[in-house]
Amino acid sequence: MEKMKLKMLYADIKSDIEIIENELEQALNSSSHILNNASIYLLQGGGKRIRPVFVLLSAKFGDYNIERMKNIAVPLELIHMGSLVHDDVIDDSDMRRGRETVKSQYNNRVAMYTGNFIFGKALQYVTDIEDPRVHRILAETMVELVNGEVIQIEDKFRLDQHLKDYFRRIKRKTALLIESSCELGAVVSGADEKTIRHLKRYGYFVGMSFQIVDDILDFTATDKQLGKPAGSDLLQGNVTLPILLMKDDPMLAPYLEKVASHGLTEQERLEMLALVRKSTAIKEATKISNLYLQKALREVEALPNHPMKKKLRDIALYMGKRKS
């Protein structure tokens, strides 16, 4: 049902998203057997393609041309895919979206080079765009994405961190790439400066809200919905918003200590989940996500009149309220 809802939201750009999907397949075609297998595997894994969706919807505010837009929508999705492959190396993840990761199917080295190959292909796509603003935004986004991933390593298992450390992380990990998708969709389609600015900020706020919801769902959704054990973030040492909001809870303390020292047993994981789920932290985290959502909606209001405004609103609400 969730999936149907998303499809309805995509309806206007459905055929263009299919063009992007085909381009992604072509982009990941390689003469290397290993790279090909890893890439096909990644493509079959699917994903919501939300970055291309934001590119295309934002481009509707300018001079929309799918042939031109695909040269920016494809690399943004590729950067996202490449960073997921590298993330699985960092997090030592064996499962993502209910399937084995590339790192788990092959090994760290193959995962590293599959990521590199995908990044390289992303670069090739944008070479056809001459506007130096595009290259500047993309390069900056990639550097900050990597910075975010390194900060994530540095912050792992650190319980003495503040909310601002968390926000700094998710900004780089998620919000920036969605921000850049909206901004670049507008830039490449030739939208005016004011429209670019509002779409960029819309993307940033939606991205923050999206990642907070993701971090909440990691505790509240079922293993089946997540395609991996609930609580995986914490088990991997990633201290997310719900935990930061209740880290002084004396009931939680023994579990946090165990996570950092030798990990949780299955029984302890379930106890920890029950504790987090019944705490006020989930409600508080949802409130913070909603604040970002409201900010995103305010940016939509500031945009010039356009039928796509409703879509941007609906997608933000969908992403902010989703249950899986």
Added chain:
Amino acid sequence: MEKMKLKMLYADIKSDIEIIENELEQALNSSSHILNNASIYLLQGGGKRIRPVFVLLSAKFGDYNIERMKNIAVPLELIHMGSLVHDDVIDDSDMRRGRETVKSQYNNRVAMYTGNFIFGKALQYVTDIEDPRVHRILAETMVELVNGEVIQIEDKFRLDQHLKDYFRRIKRKTALLIESSCELGAVVSGADEKTIRHLKRYGYFVGMSFQIVDDILDFTATDKQLGKPAGSDLLQGNVTLPILLMKDDPMLAPYLEKVASHGLTEQERLEMLALVRKSTAIKEATKISNLYLQKALREVEALPNHPMKKKLRDIALYMGKRKS
């Protein structure tokens, strides 16, 4: 003495190479403690900076301006540095140039992200260049570099490979980046099409010769000269030209089998080295390297008259004849 010779060759562009060195330091400055440490460590490791040297020498054939040239010389060296860090993950190398590698000092994950960070910084530098040819050449080079690294994984420990597999590997691993350095130096300085073409081919041939010499030295130089145990390439499963030229030697066969199964003891490594050193393979490999060198020199002859022609010749000869 070798080092002094190289310095003499660099004399004309000495102060400009120092500018590049400073820029590299600034480029690798990061707010992350781990990234900073890894980067400083890499910079201190030195290296010959041959890619920037080729960029600058090639640029002398156009309208030379160090401020503009550094925007292409710096990213080319950064791409080289980033790929070395990732290579050490692939090869599981603990030593390079007589020092511990980033991978060994930290771990695979940090090495992966240090590489990513360096690649990202490289991209930031070129955003100031508007010529789309530059972005196209760089993106193509990066994709082929990654392809080469994956081929290297696929070809590891494979004794049924042909010379063309080896040439395909070293082209992507080494020659392409030197080719691109020469080509981009010429393109960015606005040299004419014919000059660009000859410099590009010069770079390719020098690169091939350079890597073959490197692969020979891995057997013929001392551990001290190499900064790692001689024969490391083979021990890591990289089948290089000297081995390909003598792989049917019945004396060598037992060592090759052991390399692929459970590795060589120290005693066996020394026996294997002695065998390779006294074989005709080293001489034959040197002959092949010299053929590439001759081709490089012919490209220099075809260039318009310029005092830098002698430098290009000298550097090619230096790289093709070096002893460490």
